[in-house]
Amino acid sequence: MIVLLLLHFCLWTLLAEAHADNKPDPIPYRLLTPLLDTPWTKDFTIHPWPEHPRPLLRRESWQNLNGIWTYQLASGSDDLITPPPLPLSQEILIPSCIESALSGIMASNVTHMWFATSLDVPHGRVNNERVILHFEAVDYEATVFLNGERIGFNRGGYFRFSVDITDHLKPDGSNDLLVFVFDPTDDPAYHIPVGKQSKDPSHIFYTPCSGIWQTVWLETVPSTYITSMEIAAGMDGTVIGVIDSSQGLGRPFNISIFDGSGGVLATYSGLSDQPFTFNATSPKLWSPGSPNLYNITVSMDQDIVNSYTGFRTISSGKIKGVQRPLLNGKFVFQFGTLDQGYWPDGIYLPPSLGAMVSDLNLLKNLGMNMVRKHVKVEPDLFYQACDQLGLLVVQDMPSMRGSGPPSPSEQAEFERQLEIMVNEHKSYPSIVTWVIYNEGWGQITQPYHPEEQIAARIRELDPTRLIDAVTGWHDYGFGDFHDSHHYAEPQCGTPFYSKPGVPYDPDRIGFQGEFGGVGHVPELKNLWPAQKALSSVSDTYELNEDLDAYNYRSHQLLDHLRDQVARFACSGAVWTQTTDVEGEVNGLITYDRRALRVHATQWKEDIKALYAAAEGRS
Numbered sequence: 332m333i334v335l336l337l338l339h340f341c342l343w344t345l346l347a348e349a350h351a352d353n354k355p356d357p358i359p360y361r362l363l364t365p366l367l368d369t370p371w372t373k374d375f376t377i378h379p380w381p382e383h384p385r386p387l388l389r390r391e392s393w394q395n396l397n398g399i400w401t402y403q404l405a406s407g408s409d410d411l412i413t414p415p416p417l418p419l420s421q422e423i424l425i426p427s428c429i430e431s432a433l434s435g436i437m438a439s440n441v442t443h444m445w446f447a448t449s450l451d452v453p454h455g456r457v458n459n460e461r462v463i464l465h466f467e468a469v470d471y472e473a474t475v476f477l478n479g480e481r482i483g484f485n486r487g488g489y490f491r492f493s494v495d496i497t498d499h500l501k502p503d504g505s506n507d508l509l510v511f512v513f514d515p516t517d518d519p520a521y522h523i524p525v526g527k528q529s530k531d532p533s534h535i536f537y538t539p540c541s542g543i544w545q546t547v548w549l550e551t552v553p554s555t556y557i558t559s560m561e562i563a564a565g566m567d568g569t570v571i572g573v574i575d576s577s578q579g580l581g582r583p584f585n586i587s588i589f590d591g592s593g594g595v596l597a598t599y600s601g602l603s604d605q606p607f608t609f610n611a612t613s614p615k616l617w618s619p620g621s622p623n624l625y626n627i628t629v630s631m632d633q634d635i636v637n638s639y640t641g642f643r644t645i646s647s648g649k650i651k652g653v654q655r656p657l658l659n660g661k662f663v664f665q666f667g668t669l670d671q672g673y674w675p676d677g678i679y680l681p682p683s684l685g686a687m688v689s690d691l692n693l694l695k696n697l698g699m700n701m702v703r704k705h706v707k708v709e710p711d712l713f714y715q716a717c718d719q720l721g722l723l724v725v726q727d728m729p730s731m732r733g734s735g736p737p738s739p740s741e742q743a744e745f746e747r748q749l750e751i752m753v754n755e756h757k758s759y760p761s762i763v764t765w766v767i768y769n770e771g772w773g774q775i776t777q778p779y780h781p782e783e784q785i786a787a788r789i790r791e792l793d794p795t796r797l798i799d800a801v802t803g804w805h806d807y808g809f810g811d812f813h814d815s816h817h818y819a820e821p822q823c824g825t826p827f828y829s830k831p832g833v834p835y836d837p838d839r840i841g842f843q844g845e846f847g848g849v850g851h852v853p854e855l856k857n858l859w860p861a862q863k864a865l866s867s868v869s870d871t872y873e874l875n876e877d878l879d880a881y882n883y884r885s886h887q888l889l890d891h892l893r894d895q896v897a898r899f900a901c902s903g904a905v906w907t908q909t910t911d912v913e914g915e916v917n918g919l920i921t922y923d924r925r926a927l928r929v930h931a932t933q934w935k936e937d938i939k940a941l942y943a944a945a946e947g948r949s
């Protein structure tokens with residue numbers, strides 16, 4: 332009897348387990364209809380972002396994990412104790428913001444969530460190769476499980492993190508990857524870098540992005556491999572850098588810089604994990620007018636990686652008595668737009684690289700030489716595109732938001748993430764300036780002034796660029812710039828100023844971090860039709876009746892700026908902005924990238940006149 336009962340129990344358990352394995356299929360992926368689409372939405376496929384995501388450190392052996400994963404809500408951090416069985420309840424497209432139509436989810440107000448996929452990693456690696464799992468960006472905290480084991484954690488929504496998964500892989504090659512994400516955007520209990528994301532978007536704050544929003548990929552590397560590479564090449568041909576090895580100090584490496592016509596510009600043999608320097612003879616310099624880049628190959632033991640660099644020097648110096656930003660020793664007036672990097676279909680991630688580059692082409696074709704990446708960090712391919720096109724990048728740190736000042740530990744976390752931003756991006760030649768604070772957001776404005784020691788720390792990490800400690804508002808004299816924000820009229824390096832500005836400081840570079848912002852209400856079909864956005868349209872800094880009025884006002888403002896360049900100490904300016912974003916209708920082009928506001932011929936002339944005025948001062 333007992334035996335029978337036991338047998339019965341065993342059978343019942345087996346059946347129950349079979350049933351658990353027989354979970355209902357997840358709800359299939361479907362591209363949802365965004366509130367507004369772009370010309371790229373219709374070409375969207377379930378194999379997004381196929382490009383190698385890390386252009387400065389490329390190996391042949393990599394595998395893209397973008398595509399259909401599964402997703403489900405989590406109820407809170409307690410869910411971490413008992414990860415759910417796979418698959419999860421609904422399919423999702425990775426990478427994406429769960430709030431976007433491209434994700435297939437279009438969720439809102441989610442703070443805890445699960446993502447899963449299965450990794451097919453062939454068994455039987457040769458020579459002790461390692462397998463590395465890379466996440467380019469997950470907003471905001473990610474806990475990574477492989478085959479049920481917790482193997483990684485990352486905090487910070489804008490930066491790459493990597494886990495060596497070799498020792499956690501199953502011999503049969505099929506592995507369950509599960510990622511728990513916590514994103515407390517807008518929770519008043521948290522001051523975290525979020526930029527312009529808001530769960531209650533209106534006017535200058537927009538729809539948030541949560542989850543795995545950039546490429547996920549696998550890489551196979553030899554047992555001794557290059558873990559990171561920093562390279563800066565100057566106008567005199569000097570190449571300085573550090574190449575780190577997984578084995579630590581002293582691994583020999585060879586580096587070659589190719590000249591573009593099959594020849595070699597320079598080679599050098601060095602040792603890992605310590606600074607090196609060598610010279611290339613007469614390189615063609617990188618500048619917006621001639622963005623010359625050189626391919627690089629580095630070998631270390633069995634490892635071979637490809638990269639590139641551009642030879643250029645950024646500095647601050649006096650030209651005819653005025654403090655100026657210098658590129659290759661010459662004053663180059665910097666003119667470009669405030670660039671938010673928001674998309675109606677993908678929110679924080681455009682549908683494709685082509686979509687992303689089309690925004691940059693618009694700026695370049697109008698004759699701009701700069702772009703200010705505003706309180707957001709883009710996929711690395713954005714910076715590569717700027718390197719290739721010849722656009723100087725002013726890179727903001729994503730700002731914190733919350734009530735009252737950040738706590739000391741929140742401030743320390745902000746600074747830790749800022750250091751990651753600098754280290755991860757400092758080998759892109761196009762980046763010329765790091766920005767710490769924008770208009771007082773998340774800035775502690777009582778003494779001590781944190782930007783003093785943050786600027787000193789950035790200078791230590793990256794002595795090859797300029798630092799804009801504070802763009803707009805609370806300036807206490809730190810960094811290389813005195814940067815004014817003023818709408819709509821510029822006040823660039825001028826002896827007049829408006830509050831909360833301070834008198835122009837001749838010891839630093841006079842800069843207009845924001846101005847313009849003039850707008851025009853587009854046709855309904857080009858507008859983001861969320862109620863809150865529509866009702867904040869009238870908050871746009873200035874609205875013009877029609878496009879002629881918009882272009883007339885733009886011409887006036889650009890002409891005032893030209894006058895300030897000619898008369899005062901104005902060294903660069905940022906026009907608000909590249910595109911409309913949600914209820915803000917002041918872009919060169921609408922949010923859907925379909926209706927261009929600018930009269931291109933007039934804008935090109937006005938922009939040329941700015942450079943000519945600057946020429947007259949150098």
Ligand SMILES: *[C@@H]1O[C@H](CO)[C@@H](O)[C@H](O)[C@H]1NC(C)=O
Pocket residue numbers: 439440517530531
């Ligand atoms: C999300 O939460 C915000 C407040 O944080 C609220 O204003 C908004 O209506 C919510 N949205 C949805 C779709 O529930």
Ligand SMILES: *[C@@H]1O[C@H](CO)[C@@H](O)[C@H](O)[C@H]1NC(C)=O
Pocket residue numbers: 583584585600630631632
């Ligand atoms: C570097 O190049 C030299 C000369 O070609 C070669 O002997 C050496 O093995 C190379 N070292 C590495 C680490 O590739």
Ligand SMILES: *[C@@H]1O[C@H](CO)[C@@H](O)[C@H](O)[C@H]1NC(C)=O
Pocket residue numbers: 589590591592624625626
């Ligand atoms: C650099 O290498 C890429 C391929 O990786 C090639 O397309 C490009 O033309 C090369 N550029 C130069 C300047 O050699």
Ligand SMILES: *[C@@H]1O[C@H](CO)[C@@H](O)[C@H](O)[C@H]1NC(C)=O
Pocket residue numbers: 567569608609610
């Ligand atoms: C590299 O060139 C710089 C400037 O031309 C010179 O000062 C330096 O000594 C050179 N360094 C080496 C290692 O040749």
